[in-house]
Amino acid sequence: MRKVFFIVIWCFYTLIILGIFFLFMSIKKGWIGYMPPLDELQSPISKYASQVFSADGTLLGTWSRNENRIFADYDSISPHVFNALVATEDVRFFNHSGIDVKAFGRALIKTGLLRQKEAGGGSTITQQLAKQLYSSTAESSIQRMTQKTIEWVIAVELERYYTKEEILTLYLNYFDFLHNAVGIKTAAWVYFHKKPIDLTINEAATLIGMCKNPSYFNPVRVPERCRERRNVVLSQMVKAGYLSEEERDSLADQPLKLDFHRIDHKDGQGTYLREYLRRIMMAKKPQKSDYREWQMGQYYSDSLAWENDPLYGWCNKNHKADGKPYDIYIDGLRIYTTIDSRMQRYAEEAVRAHVGLYLQPNFESEGRGRANFPYAASLSNAEVKALLDKAMKQSDRYRTMQRAGYSDEEIVKAFNTPTDMTVFTYQGEKDTRMTPLDSIRYYKSFLRSGLLSIDPSNGYVKAYVGGPDFKYFQYDMAMVGRRQVGSTMKPFVYTMAMEDGYAPSYTVLNVQRTYGKWTPRNTSRARYGEEVTLKWGLSQSNNWVTAEVMHMIDPTGTRLVDFLHHVGVANNQIYPAMPLCLGACEITVGEMASAYTAFVNKGLRCAPILVTRIEDNMGNVIAEFAPRMEEVISEQTSYYMIDMLRAVVDQGTGRRLRFKYNFTADIAAKTGTTNDNSDGWFMGCVPRLVTACWVGGEERNIHFASMAMGQGASSALPIWAYYMRKVYRDASLPYKEDERFDIPTPVQPSTDEEESEIEENP
Numbered sequence: 209m210r211k212v213f214f215i216v217i218w219c220f221y222t223l224i225i226l227g228i229f230f231l232f233m234s235i236k237k238g239w240i241g242y243m244p245p246l247d248e249l250q251s252p253i254s255k256y257a258s259q260v261f262s263a264d265g266t267l268l269g270t271w272s273r274n275e276n277r278i279f280a281d282y283d284s285i286s287p288h289v290f291n292a293l294v295a296t297e298d299v300r301f302f303n304h305s306g307i308d309v310k311a312f313g314r315a316l317i318k319t320g321l322l323r324q325k326e327a328g329g330g331s332t333i334t335q336q337l338a339k340q341l342y343s344s345t346a347e348s349s350i351q352r353m354t355q356k357t358i359e360w361v362i363a364v365e366l367e368r369y370y371t372k373e374e375i376l377t378l379y380l381n382y383f384d385f386l387h388n389a390v391g392i393k394t395a396a397w398v399y400f401h402k403k404p405i406d407l408t409i410n411e412a413a414t415l416i417g418m419c420k421n422p423s424y425f426n427p428v429r430v431p432e433r434c435r436e437r438r439n440v441v442l443s444q445m446v447k448a449g450y451l452s453e454e455e456r457d458s459l460a461d462q463p464l465k466l467d468f469h470r471i472d473h474k475d476g477q478g479t480y481l482r483e484y485l486r487r488i489m490m491a492k493k494p495q496k497s498d499y500r501e502w503q504m505g506q507y508y509s510d511s512l513a514w515e516n517d518p519l520y521g522w523c524n525k526n527h528k529a530d531g532k533p534y535d536i537y538i539d540g541l542r543i544y545t546t547i548d549s550r551m552q553r554y555a556e557e558a559v560r561a562h563v564g565l566y567l568q569p570n571f572e573s574e575g576r577g578r579a580n581f582p583y584a585a586s587l588s589n590a591e592v593k594a595l596l597d598k599a600m601k602q603s604d605r606y607r608t609m610q611r612a613g614y615s616d617e618e619i620v621k622a623f624n625t626p627t628d629m630t631v632f633t634y635q636g637e638k639d640t641r642m643t644p645l646d647s648i649r650y651y652k653s654f655l656r657s658g659l660l661s662i663d664p665s666n667g668y669v670k671a672y673v674g675g676p677d678f679k680y681f682q683y684d685m686a687m688v689g690r691r692q693v694g695s696t697m698k699p700f701v702y703t704m705a706m707e708d709g710y711a712p713s714y715t716v717l718n719v720q721r722t723y724g725k726w727t728p729r730n731t732s733r734a735r736y737g738e739e740v741t742l743k744w745g746l747s748q749s750n751n752w753v754t755a756e757v758m759h760m761i762d763p764t765g766t767r768l769v770d771f772l773h774h775v776g777v778a779n780n781q782i783y784p785a786m787p788l789c790l791g792a793c794e795i796t797v798g799e800m801a802s803a804y805t806a807f808v809n810k811g812l813r814c815a816p817i818l819v820t821r822i823e824d825n826m827g828n829v830i831a832e833f834a835p836r837m838e839e840v841i842s843e844q845t846s847y848y849m850i851d852m853l854r855a856v857v858d859q860g861t862g863r864r865l866r867f868k869y870n871f872t873a874d875i876a877a878k879t880g881t882t883n884d885n886s887d888g889w890f891m892g893c894v895p896r897l898v899t900a901c902w903v904g905g906e907e908r909n910i911h912f913a914s915m916a917m918g919q920g921a922s923s924a925l926p927i928w929a930y931y932m933r934k935v936y937r938d939a940s941l942p943y944k945e946d947e948r949f950d951i952p953t954p955v956q957p958s959t960d961e962e963e964s965e966i967e968e969n970p
Contacts, residue, residue: 294448386426399411428468540824564676634676656906657676661900695861704767747858749861749878768789873945886904
């Protein structure tokens with residue numbers, strides 16, 4: 209009987225062993241539960257945020273959907289982080305193969321049987337990683353037990369394919385530390401504004417302490433609780449032999465010190481650039497059916513970009529090894545831009561200093577007490593109401609309510625009901641109460657701006673500003689928005705004349721004439737009735753001289769339209785006519801900067817280049833971008849134009865750069881102002897930099913009333929001056945004020961007399 213009993217016991221034991229063996233084999237083979245395939249085990253983290261870098265190595269920002277994770281390798285993480293992790297989560301990590309039997313037995317008895325809540329868990333770091341990677345939230349105890357068994361098998365498999373150091377690195381790269389800080393690299397930046405290699409013991413202990421429950425130990429919301437948890441981690445490091453008790457006591461007395469920086473794609477440097485790159489890189493091949501009738505101009509521009517710009521639609525033009533197109537949100541691409549972070553900062557500071565702190569207060573002061581502000585006084589109340597109603601119907605709030613089924617009356621009532629909101633000011637965000645309709649008018653009262661600075665020798669864009677603040681004004685006025693260019697068009701007219709054999713010294717009669725039904729006006733009558741040179745006419749931005757040149761070389765305007773397309777203007781809705789010579793057409797800031805590179809680059813126009821190379825998440829170069837140049841004018845014409853544009857600064861409408869801002873540099877430039885001061889432009893060229901600046905309202909009916917403030921020489925020129933002053937003063941940059949244009953000197957004899965500065969002719 210006793211023998212039979214032992215036989216039964218051993219058979220039962222053998223069946224249990226065989227059952228467990230069969231269970232684990234079934235899990236491993238994928239018969240029970242989910243067992244990730246080998247290729248997934250070999251690359252368990254497949255989603256990394258893409259990073260955008262400046263040319264000088266500064267991280268400008270990242271792109272991600274839900275997981276803003278940036279890979280950090282083992283050598284780029286502080287040893288304190290690994291020590292804290294092992295001491296706290298798995299002290300025998302280096303002595304097991306994925307499952308810690310001793311810890312599991314302790315957890316089973318103390319936690320499972322004795323119900324001791326503080327007994328600790330039995331999961332190893334490898335098991336926790338397996339759980340994070342492959343387990344969903346369990347809905348019952350039975351489901352969790354099944355998941356636990358599967359995690360054991362996966363943990364053992366992970367230990368087969370990875371070293372201990374690699375497993376620790378995977379764990380830290382995967383963990384979500386809250387506040388869009390996924391992975392140790394992003395967490396170190398968000399909470400301490402550091403690289404992970406630079407984390408101190410206390411900082412490492414703080415982050416590892418969050419691993420138990422990041423929401424409960426959130427250092428931003430509950431700092432004292434997080435500090436207590438940090439000190440628990442320090443004590444665990446003492447037990448594991450990584451710290452002495454004296455070191456622990458000294459560190460534990462220190463307060464929780466954060467340098468918190470919330471990650472948001474709307475913040476940081478180069479926000480407009482990053483958004484533009486995101487949009488064009490992920491663009492699909494333009495299909496005419498996807499565009500509305502009023503978007504045909506955009507369809508034309510996008511189609512040209514798809515064919516001619518290798519960066520446009522890059523993610524959909526190129527495919528990964530698995531045949532799928534690239535996705536900037538999950539593929540961990542590294543995009544290296546042409547932007548110089550120092551110059552980008554100077555450009556953003558210049559826009560803020562002049563537009564935000566000078567022009568904006570003056571604009572508000574000029575319109576104070578005017579019922580129609582920010583709209584022009586010439587508009588009637590009915591016209592202003594119609595414009596605001598149109599803006600209301602184009603707003604996200606209106607469309608959302610309309611989709612939700614609200615009636616027009618209910619929507620209008622909601623737009624006229626005061627509500628609490630946070631609004632933008634140049635002094636910082638402000639909490640206030642106003643109606644949504646009033647908020648539309650409020651934001652329309654802010655002047656907008658655009659700046660693009662480009663190296664004329666290769667097209668590399670060095671600075672890119674699309675507006676005053678991307679969070680609140682997301683429409684990009686650098687590479688997307690088009691505005692009338694005014695007198696900055698005139699150099700193209702004179703360029704065609706130079707190509708036809710005329711010279712800057714050629715003279716025309718400075719009188720008002722009528723061409724068909726068009727009679728151009730001029731704000732100045734200086735030298736009226738005299739023979740004046742073309743050089744003088746351009747330097748003074750004289751409309752009569754420009755119109756006469758246009759009449760001589762292109763009376764229909766057809767040739768000028770073709771020339772604009774030749775120098776990179778993608779707008780197919782520019783119609784030929786004589787008045788086109790004064791800038792009555794819409795062009796982007798980026799297109800203007802690119803077109804002007806031909807003057808500085810000896811006749812070769814450079815298309816703007818924003819990215820030099822793209823790397824995959826392993827650092828392999830998968831794309832490189834070369835300059836795109838085209839000869840658009842002769843070298844001799846470029847010399848003539850530089851000579852004439854220098855006269856704008858030395859004796860014409862840009863002369864305040866000399867007497868007010870004290871520049872001694874060799875500068876070729878052009879100011880521009882459109883009718884009613886709706887647009888102010890300044891094109892500034894130095895030997896190795898072409899910079900286009902624009903200032904205006906969101907709509908053409910929003911503008912300064914006085915030309916003294918609204919003309920390009922007052923609204924846009926100072927931005928260039930502030931920007932270039934900072935650029936020249938930075939010894940780490942290669943731009944020097946004593947550089948001169950590389951052209952024959954003199955280009956031609958000059959007979960012009962100096963004139964005092966005059967107002968721009970709109």
